[in-house]
Amino acid sequence: MSSTNSISMNRAHIEQLVRDSLRRQVGGMGRSRISGPNPLVVNISARHCHLSQSAVETLFGKGHQLTPKKWLYQEGQYAAEESVTLIGPRSRVISNLRILGPCRDFNQVELAYTDAISLGFDIPTRNSGDIKGTPGCMLMGPAGFLKMQEGVIRAAPHVHMAPEDAAFYGVENKSFMKLKIGGALGVTFDRIFVRVDPSFKLEVHIDTDEGNSCGFGPDVPCELVR
Known part of the structure; x- marks a missing residue:
């Protein structure tokens, strides 16, 4: 096996381990309680x-x-x-x-x-x-x-997702979803723009104003819904 192939396999294995670890962490920053094909991450941009x-x-x-x-x-x-x-x-x-x-x-x-x-x-x-x-x-x-x-x-607040995530949530590219944020404020964003591409990891982007308005931070649960 070539060194390039070995590096690619090691990287893929590490990424899978990270994803498995994220799935086991309930209530972490930006991670959904719903168990889909990939862990949901929400980041403030x-x-x-x-x-x-x-x-x-x-x-x-x-x-x-x-x-x-x-x-x-x-x-x-x-x-x-x-x-x-x-x-x-x-x-x-x-x-x-x-x-x-x-x-x-x-x-x-x-x-x-x-x-x-x-x-x-x-x-x-x-x-x-x-x-x-x-x-x-x-x-x-x-x-x-x-x-x-x-x-x-x-x-605009948006979510990146791969085709398998889109199939799981039942959405299409350029459609909209809702992002429910838990915690003390319990805010729901009604228009999260969906971007689907095979290269994407499941990640929602909101800006600093939006993050501050809903008190988003470590251990705040969140959920994507149609």
């Missing part, structure tokens, strides 16, 4: 941006490549070492706005509602990539400025 390679080079210099700092739950996604400064319409700024990689073919900034108010933005709630008609902004990096004509949004 803080403000960040996605950039094209051209934008990265404008901000950090010709030929610059993003450097992974922290790998995220979805395969191949990471928080980069690089960050930028966002300049809002009132000349107020957010420093150290984290870039998420890898690069995409469009530029997008995702803010929570309170971020937008502080900066002077009137931003819509949109699904990622749906940026037509949204406000723009200025980003500043160590090598230059990038003027975005559009692309500043509040990301």
Whole structure:
């Protein structure tokens, strides 16, 4: 057996062990009481941006490549070492706005509602990539400025899932589900946008405002329902 195949098998075995362990942990952060094919994880997504390679080079210099700092739950996604400064319409700024990689073919900034108010933005709630008609902004990096004509949004709460998860829950790509959050507040989010792809792990993303509003944190139970 080649070393490459051995590494792949070891990685797959480790991932399966992790999933089995998550299934045994009832009431952990973002894990459902319902036992599906894969463990449900809910993560709070803080403000960040996605950039094209051209934008990265404008901000950090010709030929610059993003450097992974922290790998995220979805395969191949990471928080980069690089960050930028966002300049809002009132000349107020957010420093150290984290870039998420890898690069995409469009530029997008995702803010929570309170971020937008502080900066002077009137931003819509949109699904990622749906940026037509949204406000723009200025980003500043160590090598230059990038003027975005559009692309500043509040990301709609959404769930990533593989086809086997979609079959289990009885939903389709681009449909909607509900996310029931337990704990002291007992909040239900009624419009969780469904994204289905074979590469996805079962994970819900909500922003910092949404997480704070429902008191989400360690040991708060949650459940996805149709």
